[in-house]
Amino acid sequence: MKDGAAVTGTVQVTVDGRAVHARPGQTIGAVLPGVLFCGIGVCFACVVVVNGIQDVRACQRVLAEGDEIRTRP
Structure with missing residues (x-):
């Protein structure tokens, strides 16, 4: 967020050929089920x-x- 303003809208990405909509500012891990484990890399x-x-x-x-x-498979 910038200057406390609410983030609106979505971003569209492709995951393994499938369109996915997400909130701006989310990490890739947030849209991949079961992927976000440690969160610090x-x-x-x-x-x-x-x-x-x-x-x-x-x-x-x-x-x-x-x-x-x-x-990855």
């Missing part, structure tokens, strides 16, 4: 591919409009 259980970039920690990366996220 030390366990590496949340590692995903974002926009072709490997080894992104989902619990640390804030979602951006149009992100393409791939989970």
